[in-house]
Each structure stands twice: as structure tokens, then as C-alpha cells.
Amino acid sequence: MSTRPARGGQNPTMDQVAEAAGVSRATVSRVINGAPSVDAKIRDVVQRAIAETGYVPNIAARTLVTRRTNSVALVISEHKRQNDSSFLNRVFTDPYFGRVTAGATSALRPHDIHLVIIPTDSSDHHHVVRYLRQGHVDGVLLISSHEQDPLPRQVHDLGITAVVSARPTSPIAASYVDVDQRLGAGLAAEHLLSRGCRTLATITGPLDMPAGQDRFDGFRSYLASRGFGEVPSIEGDFTRAGGEDCARRLLADHPDIDGLFVASDLMSEGALRAVQDLGRRVPDDVAVVGFDDSSAALDCRPLLTTVRQPVEEMAAEMAEVLMAQIASPGRLPRSVTFQPTLVVRDSA
Amino acid sequence: MSTRPARGGQNPTMDQVAEAAGVSRATVSRVINGAPSVDAKIRDVVQRAIAETGYVPNIAARTLVTRRTNSVALVISEHKRQNDSSFLNRVFTDPYFGRVTAGATSALRPHDIHLVIIPTDSSDHHHVVRYLRQGHVDGVLLISSHEQDPLPRQVHDLGITAVVSARPTSPIAASYVDVDQRLGAGLAAEHLLSRGCRTLATITGPLDMPAGQDRFDGFRSYLASRGFGEVPSIEGDFTRAGGEDCARRLLADHPDIDGLFVASDLMSEGALRAVQDLGRRVPDDVAVVGFDDSSAALDCRPLLTTVRQPVEEMAAEMAEVLMAQIASPGRLPRSVTFQPTLVVRDSA
DNA sequence: AGACGATCGGAAAGCGCTCTCACGACGCTT
């Protein structure tokens, strides 16, 4: 910190370190990259020189020759809805993305790989694509939740190394990590049934998202397998306010509901509020099961019983798969599916 | 999209474009960088060649010579609290950061500058510092809300071009953008008084954050200037759950409160719920004024009257100042202060 | 018609790094 670089405020280069240490540039490079074949004494001298000069490698130069940037992008591709001033508000308001970031970071950190977070909506895709093509990153973790999203296909066609957050809806040969959504929804249904609920209903996610669709299907098929017919349902939007609104309407139309499966914790939080505002007790009058097990589940009163999606682990796995893919480009794509679990708390 | 690059899957280089267009590499470079002295016909030919080959400039090579990356970092430096499994959860749960991102992006986009979002807590600072020193970005937008945060000073000492989100607590010569916090709190106090409230109280932000401290001070000084003495206060944590808890305790100790200033919208949301759970009507029994005017204000019932902080505009201004600083490195640091305004809705 | 300036394209030098290759020194075998 004391010794500031020479060269008119510019950072010192490897040549200067080499000169200071009395060795060649190649040796400095070897020390920095941890090559094993460097004499211990020389390594010390070089390291001292590095410290003295305050040398930091210039990654542009390094990237130019290694073709590795040691960073990967986390692209959060969201769909812009109407009456949604900024999709960034949604991204920065839903705990899901924080969990993804945390999980990915934890896997990447040990390998000294940086995570570049890039939220994007459809108006923005070409910017992102350009960014990716310019070689800023070695690969992409692509969080794409919308069925119609063209980004996964684009990224794939461009030959950009990527791992997607869910099974792609169009048949492209890409690696992805997912949770068994249908199983999770079945778990919720089973639990509601087992605690004696007989008049079930569900607030689904947006049905143009695979996650919304699959959870809805999973819920219905489980009930069908147990001899139940169709149950009331209403399509939500994965937001707190939306959940509240849906619950209110659902209960207005079907006052006898005693068990409710809500396809996300955030919506559950709103739903819980509506149910209780309407004078019903939770879980005695209406039992509620959410989906996610995010921090929102703990913000609920009563505490939310919910289907746990191991988002952090899934994101970490995505990162692992991506790193493997980057290391061996010829590698065949593969998919990993995680099993959800039921977390029983107070709401059901 | 049809013509895939040659060179064994590698991206095409400028040389290949030059050959395809029948010109020299220099001319291709000029076309790409919009140099004025290129003949229109030649420019067309080159552009066609670029399209045909699917050429995308390699930014590592470009950065190496220009010493510009055309991206800036948005470093969100948060303090890790106890009982906080992941600080990322806070970052991705508070609408504030989405607004910052949106504002910065809008200013940067026209200049084709990328925003690299980097959330960090104290355990992580050296990673971030290394990232910044390696030259990944041309400058930094530093969102640092905590008084003790060493990052602003570190960044400054390292000579990294940066703009900070609030007046630095230690006296360093850095550019910053801020809102007049005290004025905003005064606005809230004035409004409560003007609508007839006489027994005021406040839920503050964390008092180790300048924002928390200043809003508290501003509120008290305004009241003092109107002849009021000390009012009940309780320190919150800028979270929804914290706000609810604080309101509950405040009202338990001081049942006669009829006007409440809550130092953030997120806390207001919780406080509003607590107040109403306790059987008080809002605003008739207790009037509530928040601070931020974020999306949370519209999630409140009743809709929240709040002090608007123009976060998007502030972030955009930060980006502008940063770009100016990058363009002319010798430029003296400057600060810009925005004025808050009162947004009257239904809660007060 | 000649000369001069303006305009435009090309050659080539590097930006800072990695990594292959060559080479000297040393220790071992035969």
C-alpha cells in the first residue's frame, strides 16, 4: 500500500516485477500461476518484488492469451409484464434471486471465479447477447423462468457455454438443473389431505411459466390419483400482492375451502393475510401450504408450511456443471434434478 | 447467424473480416469505432463483411490497448448482521437495490457501458478489491450504507475511480450523491403535525448507518424547532419484520401515539400491519409516514404516505458523475444532493 | 497544366501477458 506504482500512475507490469526481482518475466509468470518447477528461493524473491511494486496482473492481457476470463455471468432473464414499471423491482424483491446468487457464489468462490450478475428483460436481450459474445465471461448461468423466452435458444445456438435453471421448453441440448416440481406439489397435496382437509384449492403461478404449470399439474394429478376431481384454482403472478388478491377472490367464490396450496411463498404471504383478514383461522379453518421455503416463509404469520426447493444447492450445482463444461468443452450436456421436501411449520 | 465462424469454432478475427472485405485491418477497426474518415462505400462493404462473418470484437484485446473496459461495477457493500443467514437475502429483498440498478442502467445504457453488479459483505472485501484492481472495470458505483464500512476508503486509497452513494463518514475526497435525509424527515414531521397529530413517535433505521442517524436527527430537530420535546423512538433494522416488531413494542409502551414516522417503507409495511392488528385505524387513530417511496409503499394497506427519495435519479446521477470522472481523470470530486419530496397517500 | 492541400487506406508497432522451446547445469548410470 505504501509503495505506489511508477509509470505515471499506471499499474506496474510484469516486466517491472521481473526487473525488481532480477529474474525473467517468464519466471514471474510462473510464480504467479503457481507453476511447481520454481525454486523456493527465487519464488520468495519474486513474491517480495510483487509485494513491493504492488503488482496486480492485468486480466485483459491474460485473457487475451489464455482465452479464459475466470468469470461467469448469472443472467436473470425475466419477462416484462404490463403494469410493471420495472422488472428490476421484481428481481430485487423476490428472495429467490438472492438464494441463487448465494448458491452460485459459494460454488464459484473456491475456484476464484467471479460472478457477474446481469438482470435482463426481453427489450434487452441483444445487449446481453453481445456482452456474452464479446468474451467477457467463460460461461453463463441462465435463469430463465418464462416459457417463451428466446434467450436459452439464442445462447445455445451461439455456442455459448451455459447451464439453464430449468428444463428448457424447446428441445435444445443444454445442461440444466431443476427441481421435481410435480413431486413437490404432490407433497403439498398429500400433506393437506393427511391433515384432514377435504375442500382443497390452489393459487397457481403464472401458467406460461413451466414452474407455474408443473406445480399446478403436480397438485392436480396427485389429487386425481386419490380419487378427487377438479378443484378450484386461480392463476397468480408470484407476487405478494397477487397472492393476497387471489386468495380473497378464491374464498369469495368458494367459502368452504379448508386447504390451500399456494405455488410460492411470496404469494402465500399475501394469501395468509387475506385469509385471516376474512376472519378465517390458519390452519384450523384453512390450512395453507406454500412452495419454495424462502425467507418469506419465515416472514409469514403463522409460520408457513411449505415445499422446500433447495435453491442454493441447485445454483451451486449449476455452477459446478458449468465449470466442468468450461473445462472440457466437448462434454455432453447433462441435467440434474433435485428432490423437494416438505417443511412442516404452523400454517398446515 | 447462418454463417458460422471458421478457425475451428473460434470467433472470427478482424483480419478475417478485413480479408473478406478486401481492406486492411485498420479500416475494419475504423468502421467499428465509427471513425469519420471512412468512405461510405467502403464502410458498407466492411459492414457487410462483419455481418457475414458474424464478427464480434474481442474485448480483451481491445481493452489491452485502449485501457478501457466499457463496464463499471455496482458494488453493493452490506454489513453482515448476526442472525442473518445471508446478506444476499437482504439485498435481493429490499426494493432499494433494484431501483439503484434501474437508475444506473438507464444512464449507462446510452453510452454502451455495462453494469457489473457485485454484492459484497465484509468477509468478501478483498475479493472485490482484487477484482477492481485487476482492471475488470473502468470505475465503481459504490453503495455503502454502513458507517464503519472500510470499502470507500480502500477504494479511494487505491486510486480507483469511484462515486459513492452517500456522504462518506470519514473525510475522503470522493464524489458522492446523496439525498437530504434530514430535510426529508422534517417533511414527515411537518406533515404529521399539520394533520393534527400531537403524540408523535418514530421507528428509526439502524443508528450505525448515516441514513438511520440523519433521518432520526432530522425528525427530532424539526420537532424541536416547533417546540416539541423528545418523542418516543425505537431503533429498527430496515426490514419488514423489524418494523412490525418495533411498532408493536412502541405502541405497547406508548398507547397514545397518534402519529408515527417510520424511517423506511419496508419497515412501514410491517408497522402498518402491527398497528392495525392492535385494533388501531390508520390514519384516523395512528397516522403513519414512511420514507423511500419504493414499491413497498404501494404494497401497504392503506397506501403509504411517504417521503420520496428519487433513488433512480440519484443512481443515474452517480453514473453520470462516474462517467465524467472516467473521461477526465484529473477532475475534482464533486457531490450532488437531491431534495426529497412528500408523497401523500392514505396512511397519513 | 502544375502544384498544393485534404482525404483516406495500409503498414507496423505495441498493449501485458502466457507458454513453448531451447539451453545450461547438475546428478546419475554405465
Next chain:
DNA sequence: AAGCGTCGTGAGAGCGCTTTCCGATCGTCT
């Protein structure tokens, strides 16, 4: 003692781009 392999180091090419410097070409003025 001569030959061989091994280890540690240095020299140098080259990654893909920008940019300066020059030369060529054109138009214009006297």
C-alpha cells in the same frame, strides 16, 4: 570419464486489437 535424463530458467513468439505515421490518391486553386 562420457553420456543421458532432469530440472530450472530465459528468450521470444504471438494472442487480437488500436493507433500513429506515411504514402497514395483525389480535388481544387492559381
